[in-house]
Amino acid sequence: MKKFSxxxxxxxxxxxxxxxxxxxVAAEMAPAVKNLLxxxxxxxxxxxxxxxxxxxxxxxxxxSSREDPKDATGMVKGVIFSALAAAGLIFVFYTLHFRGIV
Numbered sequence: 001m002k003k004f005s006x007x008x009x010x011x012x013x014x015x016x017x018x019x020x021x022x023x024x025v026a027a028e029m030a031p032a033v034k035n036l037l038x039x040x041x042x043x044x045x046x047x048x049x050x051x052x053x054x055x056x057x058x059x060x061x062x063x064s065s066r067e068d069p070k071d072a073t074g075m076v077k078g079v080i081f082s083a084l085a086a087a088g089l090i091f092v093f094y095t096l097h098f099r100g101i102v
Contacts (some may be wrong), residue, residue, distance in 0.1 A: 008063035010075045012056040014082045019055055021086035023048055025093050029102070 004012075027034040027044055037044035069075060096102045 004060045004064050005066050006068045006072050006075065007066035008060040010079050011063045011066075012060035013079045015059045016052045016056045017082050017086035020048055020052055021089045023051075024090055028093070028097060 023033075023037075027037060027048075034044050037047040041047045041050060093102065
């Protein structure tokens with residue numbers, strides 16, 4: 001089994017953060033998407049979680065041959081920024097959705 005590098009796990013994190021954020025907004029905007037997700041596992045969040053695990057594994061495996069940087073500070077900052085930005089997208093969407101704007 002291949003060993004995941006720090007770089008490959010960072011890429012996996014980025015992919016999962018944005019996958020969940022975009023899928024969350026899409027599921028709220030299009031009830032058919034939410035129903036599809038719920039129909040696969042019984043609840044839309046369970047399906048999102050399972051697809052996130054699968055996506056992380058695939059992306060991390062694809063990039064597993066990448067070399068680890070000597071200093072991962074920039075990579076860690078990038079992952080933190082990506083997580084906060086994706087969470088911010090979800091927060092802004094739900095705030096606008098609650099107010100009836102979207």
